Amino acid sequence: NCSLNTTTNHLRHVESMAVLPSGAGKIPRLNAVILGEALASEEDDLVFPSDDFARQALLPSAQKYLEMYKRSVEDPAGFWSDIASQFLWKSKWGDTVCSENFDIRNGNVYVQWFKGGITNICYNCLDRNVDSGNGDKIAFHWEGNERGFHDSLTYTQLLSQVCQVANYLRDIGVKKGDAVVIYLPMLMELPIAMLACARIGAVHSVVFAGFSADSLAQRIMDCKPKVVLTCNAVKRGSKVIHLKDIVDAALIGHSMVGQSAVLHIAYSFGILTYKKTPLVSKDVVPTYSTICEVEWVDAEDPLFLLYTSGSTGKPKGVLHTTGGYMVYTATTFKYAFDYKPSDIYWCTADCGWITGHSYVTYGPLLNGATVVIYEGAPNYPDPGRCWDIVDKFKVTIFYTAPTLVRSLMRDGDAYVTRYSRKSLRVLGSVGEPINPSAWRWFFNVVGDSRCPISDTWWQTETGGFMIAPLPGAWPQKPGSATFPFFGVQPVIVDEKGVEIEGECSGYLCVKSSWPGTFRTLYGDHERYETTYFKPFPGYYFSGDGCSRDKDGYYWLTGRVDDVINVSGHRIGTAEVESALVSHPQCAEAAVVGVEHEVKGQGIYAFVTLVDGIPYSEELRRNLITTVRNQIGPFAAPDRIHWAPGLPKTRSGKIMRRILRKIASRQLDELGDTSTLADPGVVDQLIALADC
Ligand code: WT7
Secondary structure (H helix, E strand, O other): OOOOOOHHHHHHHHHHHHOOOOOOOOOOHHHHHOOEEEEEHHOOOOOOOHHHHHHHHOOOOOOHHHHHHHHHOOOOHHHHHHHHHOOOOOEOOOOOOEEOOOHHHHHEEEEEEEEOEEHHHHHHHHHHHHHHOOOOOOOEEEEOOOOEEEEEHHHHHHHHHHHHHHHHHHHHHOOOOEEEEEEEOOOOOOHHHHHHHHOOEEEEEEOOEEEEEEHHHHHHHHHHHHHHEEEOOOEEEEEEHHHOHHHHHHHHHHHOOOOOOOOOOOOOOHHHOOOOOOOOOOOOOOHHOOOOOOOOEEEEEEEEEEEEEOOOOOEEEEEOOOOOOOOOOOHHHHHHHHOOOOOOOEEEEOOOOOHHHHHHHHHHHOOOEEEEOOOOOOOOOOOOOOHHHHHOOOOOEEOHHHHHHHHHOOOOHHHOOOHHHHHHHHEEOOOOOOHHHHHHHHHHHHOOOOOOOEEEOOOOOOOOOOOOOOOOOOOEOOOOOEEEEEOEEEEEEEOOEEEEOOOOEEEEEEEOOOOOOOEEEEHHHHHHHHHHHHOOOOEEEEEEEEEOOOOOEEEEEEOOOEEEEEEEEEEEEOOOOOOOOOOEEEEEEEEEEEEEEOOOEEEEEEEEEEEOOOOOOHHHHHHHHHHHHHOHHOOOOOOOEOOOOOOEOOOOOEEEHHHHHHHHHHHHHHOOOOEEEHHHHHHHHHHHHOO
């Protein structure tokens, strides 16, 4: 059972924090004063919610947060079942709300929430809202890549369309528990397809439409879907991408022909003229009935698989189940964004990533929210596009990634200030640590110093927010994700796995489960345990470094494993390396992350060529193309560094620590190189640094 240590570190921190004057009034609003000035310390940079904001907030004070947080860790079963009861269950869960083993030393790790409860998340997203009189409320506003192309669906209309796809899927033989791969751009058809799967109990696995045919094939082979849903082509920025051809290439290349069906083709901007492949179901879906009976499932039945990168070449199929995920995404969405029914919410993430699952689709729809979906690139046709969309739909909550903030910041304030943005009231950030200067620009320029920023730390594995400011409850510190969400007990441990208290830094772990915890890695429970539960026994290990300041605020410092975070996209160094060495002229490759002004991290590849092959500009380009083709354009290395040899220990292990220093040109910080098999390679690499 979820036995919880109630006097967690965090609680102590929060208790001491809660005596600070919270919310409005007592301490001067520093944000007005500090603008542009260097602060003695980022830790002391407090930004308070305005009186107006705090007055209307769902959580108006630190005390209120503390009260709820305390209950959530002292009585998780009571806390979460009260919330879960607000959803529709065909029948309620048994006596045990949560059962888990989070401690690998006690046997296999498992997590269950609301086991025995029978429900359906699609029903809770759609039918429940329609039945409660919100059928005419807009569920999705869709904005196309080209200005002037837009569409919208009410909850009633969305339900009808989801039912048609669900009926179609059933008709072609998809059953409860079957996997369905979805390879679609940001059309409304993407969340529609996800919801249709959920409605019939099928397990969706969305593959981001920026992934190459090879990556798609790898995922298809792993989860063996009954069907692949795609469309013919999409325009992103000014480029046309032929998705159906990519699916064909993936299937043909791996002799899986005959498995694909095609969902939705009718598409704007004359894209059809680019079509090369006949599409089987072009006009079929709309002929199906708009009523589709729900497949009731157990809370612990799988809802979706989503592949993410780890420290080996093979992507991990993160599996989420239905009930806990439903309760968790709905609750985190509501509190972290201070959601009210009158809000218009826009999250710029693609449904190909977890953010698009939890916070474009499920979390918002479970709350009956109006969601904006944008198909295109955020800076197309110019860097003002986001604010154009904000004004057009009167967006009140805007959730995006630091990489976009930084890139728009570089393009200058004028693109922002030419739009009103007065509808905005809450901003959000996700995907990587947001640096304080980007935070301030986001806050001051985009939000006119009026909108709190919810910097949400979480992961594909966590299903929903783990550490996030609850706007209204806390003074914020630019760059800190602040405090844990209800029910989350973060722990910072040292390299021996010993919990460290107070002001400290170390590895971020979590003690005991929360409802949105992933349950396994598809087909590989052993890897689940090895990756997440063995490094620091007793805890879930996030893979992130973190520090906690004197006030108990959490500051995420980035991955500590072989994962790079490029523009908020998680890429395993091993994946890029295996793509590089697949090139016949590449003998060996070692990839590290380096700081990148816009992307957060860039990909820096050290490449050793096969004996006798000369370095050339053409080969450099070919190597980059190889990675683009094998993974996707977003994984293309920013730098190729020719390496006649790599720094290895005598046992043959590459010393990445040294490569990271060379890549970031911190040459006086190389540290001890004496344990290298051939210390000479370091000088060689330095000499080639700018070739
Ligand atoms: C990794 C998870 C969760 C949705 C997007 C990425 C980094 C994410 C933050 C944040 C600092 C963050 C972490 C994490 N990360 N959000 N607010 N502050 N770092 O999901 O692909 O599973 O990546 O993204 O390093 O481990 P993901």
